[in-house]
Amino acid sequence: PFFKEFNAEAFPDTAKLLAKLNANENPYGPSPMAVEAFKGATTLGNRYAWKELFDLMDKIAVKEGVKIENIMMGPGSSDLLEKTAMVMFAKGGNVVSADPSYMSLIKVAQATGASWKPVPLKDDWSHDLKGMEAAIDKDTKLVYICNPNNPTGSMTDHAELVDFCSRVSEKVPVFVDEAYLDFLEDAAKKSMVSLVTQGKDVIIARTFSKIHGMAGLRVGYIVAQESTLDKIQDITRGGMGITYPSVYAASASMDDIAFQEKSRKLNAECREFVYATLDKMGYTYVPSSTSFILFPIEMEGKSFLEKMTAQGVGVRAFDIMDKNWCRVSMGTMDEMKIFASALQKVLV
Numbered sequence: 017p018f019f020k021e022f023n024a025e026a027f028p029d030t031a032k033l034l035a036k037l038n039a040n041e042n043p044y045g046p047s048p049m050a051v052e053a054f055k056g057a058t059t060l061g062n063r064y065a066w067k068e069l070f071d072l073m074d075k076i077a078v079k080e081g082v083k084i085e086n087i088m089m090g091p092g093s094s095d096l097l098e099k100t101a102m103v104m105f106a107k108g109g110n111v112v113s114a115d116p117s118y119m120s121l122i123k124v125a126q127a128t129g130a131s132w133k134p135v136p137l138k139d140d141w142s143h144d145l146k147g148m149e150a151a152i153d154k155d156t157k158l159v160y161i162c163n164p165n166n167p168t169g170s171m172t173d174h175a176e177l178v179d180f181c182s183r184v185s186e187k188v189p190v191f192v193d194e195a196y197l198d199f200l201e202d203a204a205k206k207s208m209v210s211l212v213t214q215g216k217d218v219i220i221a222r223t224f225s226k227i228h229g230m231a232g233l234r235v236g237y238i239v240a241q242e243s244t245l246d247k248i249q250d251i252t253r254g255g256m257g258i259t260y261p262s263v264y265a266a267s268a269s270m271d272d273i274a275f276q277e278k279s280r281k282l283n284a285e286c287r288e289f290v291y292a293t294l295d296k297m298g299y300t301y302v303p304s305s306t307s308f309i310l311f312p313i314e315m316e317g318k319s320f321l322e323k324m325t326a327q328g329v330g331v332r333a334f335d336i337m338d339k340n341w342c343r344v345s346m347g348t349m350d351e352m353k354i355f356a357s358a359l360q361k362v363l364v
């Protein structure tokens with residue numbers, strides 16, 4: 017792998033930060049409707065929420081155009097990435113993914129006994145689909161694609177990805193992590209979910225942590241073939257990890273379309289502000305389809321984080337291809353202004 021992260025430095029004491037831009041959280045959430053629903057359900061917390069969870073799954077099934085049997089819920093999509101990895105790699109094998117990409121599934125695959133076959137992103141930061149297909153061998157148990165990708169924020173061409181998933185899933189299941197897809201105007205059209213209804217062995221992960229602003233309330237789901245979910249759910253129960261109030265909050269948040277639109281719009285405005293800031297400073301960046309922006313910095317990651325933290329700004333730093341990079345999450349516009357002035361002090 018040719019990227020690494022500076023972790024301990026990335027999470028300073030939250031209370032001391034003026035702008036917390038280090039975990040791709042949605043600064044506007046949860047939606048007021050979700051908060052009300054959550055509050056109203058706290059006294060039900062002596063019960064398991066199975067019936068209510070099935071109601072939520074029904075609602076998600078309608079939204080995604082699939083059957084309830086095609087859905088597995090979890091306390092955030094991390095849980096489902098990890099459970100998928102534990103089940104798929106129980107007998108070893110390898111996982112093919114881009115590098116750099118989101119490491120949650122890959123790390124659990126490795127810990128479970130699998131090896132990782134990283135395929136560098138292309139120069140335009142999209143997935144090297146040809147390279148990934150060539151990397152698949154008889155031991156490959158899963159291909160992991162994060163689209164849009166984290167930590168780069170970049171997208172892979174829709175038609176090429178549909179083609180890749182359709183063909184490759186005949187040989188090996190393809191896991192597509194769409195955590196940030198909702199920040200696109202036309203997210204539904206860009207999702208790989210319709211491949212599930214076409215019978216393809218793809219697994220799509222979605223989360224309430226990003227556009228819904230519910231990172232701390234922990235709800236996510238995967239959409240896949242029933243037979244694939246059977247393998248995972250035979251030994252694990254994702255729904256067991258979701259709290260009663262969070263089930264209600266997720267359902268209410270799905271109805272709050274205005275909140276999602278607001279998050280999308282303000283996120284896009286902040287992205288434009290950061291682009292303009294970086295342009296003015298003479299810095300380049302990876303054009304983002306997400307709620308964060310990755311850009312190269314001329315400073316070693318650890319000291320950059322220390323200096324930004326001293327300014328009250330939490331961001332992330334990566335070493336990618338032996339260069340230093342900053343990943344900044346979109347906060348409120350006020351937070352982005354604090355970030356911009358901190359950056360000018362730290363980097364100039």
Ligand code: PLP
Nearest residue numbers: 092093094118166195223225236
């Ligand atoms: N997938 C990607 C690409 C992410 O960036 C994240 C969180 O940042 C997740 C999955 C997991 O999010 P959660 O477990 O909150 O759904």
